[in-house]
Amino acid sequence: MKTRKMAWLAVLASAFVISAAQAQTNVRVRGTITAVTTDSLSVKSRDGRDLKLELPADVAVAVAKAARFEDIKPGDYLGATTNPGPDGTLIAVELHYLAPTVPEGHIPWDLVPGSMMTNAKVGAVASTGKREVVMQYKDGSHRIVVPADAQIVRAVPGTRADLVVGEYVFIGAQAAPDGTLRAPRIQVSKDGVKPPQ
Numbered sequence: 001m002k003t004r005k006m007a008w009l010a011v012l013a014s015a016f017v018i019s020a021a022q023a024q025t026n027v028r029v030r031g032t033i034t035a036v037t038t039d040s041l042s043v044k045s046r047d048g049r050d051l052k053l054e055l056p057a058d059v060a061v062a063v064a065k066a067a068r069f070e071d072i073k074p075g076d077y078l079g080a081t082t083n084p085g086p087d088g089t090l091i092a093v094e095l096h097y098l099a100p101t102v103p104e105g106h107i108p109w110d111l112v113p114g115s116m117m118t119n120a121k122v123g124a125v126a127s128t129g130k131r132e133v134v135m136q137y138k139d140g141s142h143r144i145v146v147p148a149d150a151q152i153v154r155a156v157p158g159t160r161a162d163l164v165v166g167e168y169v170f171i172g173a174q175a176a177p178d179g180t181l182r183a184p185r186i187q188v189s190k191d192g193v194k195p196p197q
Contacts, residue, residue, distance in 0.1 A: 024177075026172055026173070026175070027172075027173050027175045029043060029051060029053065029170070030168075030169070031169065032044050032166060032167070032169075033169060035165060037055075040053065041163060041169075041183055051181060052181070053171065053173055053182060054180065054182040055160075055183055058184075059185070059186060061157075061160060061186050061188060062155035062156065062157060062158055062185070062195075063156050063158035063187075063188055063189075063190045064153050064155060064188070065155070065190070066152070066153060066193045067154045072095075072125055072133060073125065074122050074124060074125065075122060076122045077098045077102075077120070078095050078097060078098060078133075079097075079102070079119045080092050080094070080095050080117070081111045081112070081117055081196070082144055083116075084114070085145065090116070090118070090143070090144045091144070092145065092150040093115060093196075094151040094196035095146060095152045095196075096153045096197055104119045104120050104138060105118075105137055106119075106137065106139070111196075118142055119137065120135035120136055120141070121135070122134070123135065123136040123141060131147065132146065153196050158188060158190070167188050168188070168194045169186055169187065169188050169189070170186075170187045170195035170196075171183045171185070171186050172184075
């Protein structure tokens with residue numbers, strides 16, 4: 001009887017954990033750090049809100065580092081925020097290198113109005129002096145024009161010491177039903193290079 005009761009309690013506990021995880025939603029936070037403590041980060045968001053996010057002990061910090069178009073090669077895994085040009089060609093607002101664990105695809109994005117995000121491997125890079133890449137993912141491919149003013153960034157490992165008041169952050173935060181925000185991973189600016197996405 002005791003074994004059956006313990007098994008039932010384990011099932012209930014698992015259901016609670018699953019429900020709690022499902023209740024969280026992912027939100028993107030972009031803005032400037034206004035305060036840092038051992039367990040929290042305060043951010044003035046780009047739309048003017050004052051946000052406070054919980055910092056877990058194992059928070060992952062990545063620092064933005066500038067990259068060059070000339071260094072992009074076939075096989076690189078990139079994310080590209082784009083807007084459509086007059087003829088429908090996708091024009092890059094920014095490009096950033098991705099970890100292999102990030103899902104590929106082509107989805108609406110909220111960096112600028114009407115933008116899309118393409119996460120894909122580079123299939124080809126223009127070799128005729130044009131700044132263009134062909135990005136290929138399992139459901140399709142896109143030719144993307146990369147203007148000279150498009151930011152190109154690589155994220156490199158950082159530490160909590162990089163979370164400094166005045167630096168800019170991009171955070172894929174977790175929002176609990178009560179509105180509490182948690183920041184398991186943070187990308188932060190350094191030396192004037194901002195996380196572009």
